[in-house]
Amino acid sequence: MSVDNRSFNLVTGPWIKVLDRNTNLEKTVSLLELFDNAQQYRQLTGDMRSQDLAVLRLLLAILTTVYSRFDASGDMYDWLVVKELATNRLGVNQELFDEDDIEDDLLETWQDLYQSGKFSEIVGAYLKEYQARFDFFGDRPFYQVTSQNYDALVPEGKRIATGKGQVAVKQLNRRISESGNKPAIFAPKSGRFKNEMALDELVRWVVTYQNFTGVTDKTKILTDEKFSNSGGWLYRISPVFVEGKSLFETLMLNLVLVDAGNDATNYAVQKPVWEYASIQEYIDERKKMEVPDNLAELYTTWTRLLHIEWDDNGDPTIFSSGVPMFEADNAFIEPMTTWRFDKKTNDYRPALKSLRSLGISMWRNFGQYVKVNQADDIHEPGIVVWLRLLKDKEKIAYGKPLLLNSVGLIGDGNATSQLPAFEFADDMRMQADVLFDPEIQENWPTRIEDVISTTQAIGTDYYHFVSDIGKIRNVEVRQFAGKMSAKFYDRLNEPFKAWLQDLTGHDDREAKIKLWKQELSRILMMAVDEVMQSSSSRDITGIPDKKGILNIFTARNHLMYNVRTHLDR
Known part of the structure; x- marks a missing residue:
């Protein structure tokens, strides 16, 4: 088959890596196969955890679009009407239905799906309707643009014929992220192999690159107002999501059908990038630099206009041009991030991880995930608000174990590159009745924070x-x-996470807290004993100090006095 006649459709072609629950073997599946059998897969198993998160959000964009229009039986909601036949644009019949009706229907759909244990046929029907938009080599190639689109949107001096604005395959691969200026010495591939990649892998990295883009490339699309190339959206938030026992459960628990994180239930028509009538229409919308009002559009946001040229050998040359990006401040429609309050600007910003905070585990920032005190300047992640809604509406069991996950890439700290320097992955498991404990005096989140x-x-x-x-x-x-x-703290991490996981809403709070304090004391004494055992004569003799002689024994005595004070002993 010639390059011009190539086709690789993501709806029917295998490109997503999953782990089979029965065999524990990895397999590569298409979109149709994934949604038909999500309950049979344990998890996504791509090339990086960060890549899995990018693919997960793409899958959620599909599900959010489908199930915000159709119920579990495949019927369109009564309150939805087609406003424009030509564009199939949908709207809400507000004269006959209110927000409570809409919320009830959406939550009922979620519950029906969750109880059935699988996705309904309407997902496949939707994918087949838009199948042409999922062809990696199509007339409108998936997550890319044609050469005509690209040249029409960039400055004349940056068009494809000039050869400018290229991004190497090895730069798309976030395990390498090598630019043309500095080699990645400890990369998993070497030499020319860094630019070699199977087609299914390339698709996954294109999706990932749009989410974790650096800023080494300088080409931008033409706009009336100047803008700076932005890093990918997932680079600009502090990711948090829920992991279930199967891929189906993971997708369901993260399927936010009610905009709970935005303190509103207003229905928004979902519009993923592939549903835009044209690339020009999408770019015109992006030039407004406005935060999307729907999750499907947010989850499929492009940071770069990509065009891939294929030579006669089937090797790709990738052209990239920056697209205007919206700000992350107060972008509460994003459910998968923690927030911090900026007292100077009175804005909420994603609580980003950095190389300096890399060693701080999720549990140590517990108050960023759950609002412990109502007076705190904390905005809970939308996904946590969504889980609380499911629990309050009795859509999930009172004692359901919930595993909050945090996965992402940390940049190199260089504002002119933002190349990935480290990938982090952490988790925190609790039961729903602990995370959302209704008690006032003995509220578990308050006690956990203490x-x-x-x-x-x-x-x-x-x-x-x-x-x-x-x-x-x-x-x-x-x-x-x-x-x-x-x-x-490394010694503390697993025991504390195990203590959290073991909590229930029926526990004697004081007894459970006492158990942790005993474990904390044991770990502390083990660490202190190691220091004491490695002492030298200088440690014993000590050095002059303001209060006399400082040696290993006086230092230990001072430590134990403070520990007794803090443990209320």
Whole structure:
């Protein structure tokens, strides 16, 4: 088959990697196969966890679009009407239905699907209707544009014929992310193999690149107002989502059909990128730099206009041009992020991870995921608000285990590149009745936050202890104490997560908290004993201090006094 006649349709062609629950073997499936058998797959198993998140959001865009229009039986909701036959544009019949009716119908659809344990045939019907838009080599190639579209939207000096604005395959691959200026030494591929990639892998990386784009490329589309190329949207948020026991459950728990995270239930017609009538219409919308009003559009947001030229050997040359991006501040329609309040601007911004905060586990930022006190300047992630709604409406079981996951890429800290420097993945499992405990006096989230505060106070006490040891040993104190503190928290992570997972809404709070304090004391003493056992004569003799002699014994005594104070002993 010639290059011009190639076809690879994502609806029917295998490109998504999944893990089979029965065989524990990896397999590659199409969109149709995935939605038909999601209950049989354990999880996505792409090339990186970050890639899986990008693909997950694409899958959710499809499901959100379908089930915001059709119920589990495949019937269009009574309150939806076709406003324009030519464009099939939908709207709500507000004269006959109110927001409560819409919310009830959407939640009933969610519950029907969840109880059935599989997705209904309407998903496949939708994909077949838009199948032409999912062809990687089609007249409107998936997540790309044609050469005519590209040349029409970029400056004359940046058109394809000039050869400018190219992005190498090895730069698309976020495991390598190598530009033409500096080689990636510890990449999983070497030499010319860095630019070699199977077609299904290329599709996955194109989807990922739109979500985790760096800013090394300088070409931009033509606009009346100047703009700077932006990093990918997932680079600009602090991702959090729910992981279920199967891919079906993961998709369902993250399928936000009611805009709970935006403190409103207003229905929005979903419009993923492939439903735009033309590329020009999509770009015109993006030039407004407005946050999308629907999740499907948000989940399929492009940061780059991509065009792929294929040579006679079937090798790709990728051209990339920046697209105007909207701001992340107060973009509460995004359900998959934690937020922090900026007191200077009174804005909420995604609570981004950095290389400096890389070692801080999710549980230590518990208050970012669940609003513990109503007076706090905390905006809960939309996905947590959605889960609370499902629990309050009795759509999920009271004691349902919920696994919150955080996955993403951290940039190199260079504003002119934003190349991936590290991939992080963390989780935190709790039962629904713990995460959304209705108790007032003995509310579990409040008690958990108190326990975390106590735990971190002990961590600070230990940091001061090893800082004293560093002074005695005449080593670089901050580096030594930082290393020892990180090791201490590493020891805490799994036991604390296990303690969280074991909590229930029926527990004696004080008894459970006492158990953790005992475990915390045990881990602390193990860390202290290791330091004491490695002591030298200098540690015992000590050094002059403001209060006399500082040695390993006085440092330990000071530590234990602070620990007793913080543990209320």
